[in-house]
Amino acid sequence: MAVQAILFDLDDTLIDRRATMPKYAARFAADFADALDELTLEQLERAIVETDGGGYRGRDKFHDLLATLPWKKRPAVEALIEHWNTVFPQVVEPMNGLFTLLNQLAVRGYRLGLITNGQSERQNAKLDLLGIRDYFDVTLISAEVGxxxxDPLIFLLALEALGVEAEEAIYVGDHPQNDVGGAEFAGITPVWRRGCHPWPADQAEPEHQFVTLAEFLLWLEEYVS
Structure with a gap:
């Protein structure tokens, strides 16, 4: 079947978390300046990146920041969580070529969907700050849909909302299990954005993969031709 719909992950696929971290570290340093002992921005950024775990750690990462950073006056863990949830979405950086990608896909008539794990307020704030919400015919945030x-059910919900069959869609994401594995379980062709999460050494890499969004567009042209 011809490709009718393209589904995307958000973080580390359309949003560049690596480029965002220096901006977040600068805000963190400014907002907690009175509470932190002296350290460089590079040291702070490294600590934040290491405790973040690529976006796949929960509350524990904030406890680790409390234990790792040189505090003069240690804040409550809730203050760090609130700062992350409020400030990180304000400083997110798009992947290079994001708007070229979305505009070209829209011109070509593809139905677009977004599937992202995370809290509703934080993920919605990222979409609004980047101004990309209206490109998508359906947006599913895990906290909103349950x-x-x-879980293949979140992929199937997206297909149903778009009115397409699994064979008519492709899914683009960076995480081997959550994105590639989840799409495969739902019967959707996965396309792996490599370079963030390593592929498991005991498994064969996906047939379809890319690094930059420009590369994805070139891949798509060949795939549908």
Whole structure:
């Protein structure tokens, strides 16, 4: 069947978390300046990146920041959580070529969907700050729908909302299990954005993969031709 719909992950696929971290570290340093002992921005950014775990750690990462950073006056863990949830979405950086990608896909008539794990307020704030919400015909956030990747049900909900069959869609994401594995379980062709999460050494890499969004567009042209 011809490809009718393209589904995307958000973080580390359309949003560049690596480019965002220096901006977040700068805000963190400014907002907690009175509470932190002296350290460089590079040291702070490294600590934040290491405790973040690529976006796949929960409350524990904030406890680790409390234990790792040189505090003069240690804040409550809730203050760090609130700062992350409020400030990180304000400083997110798009992947290079994001708007070229979305505009070209819209011109070509593809139905577009977004499936992202995370809290509703934080993920919605990212979409609004980047101004990309209206590109998508359906947006599913795990906290809002009650399922999260790699559960195939969240992928099937997206297909139903778009009015397409699994064979008519492809899914683009960076995480081997949540994105590639979840899409495969739902019967959707996965396309792996490599370079963030390593592929498991005991498994064969996906047939379809890319690094930059420009590469994805080139891949798509060949795939549908």
């Amino acid at each position: 399922y999260e990747k790699p």
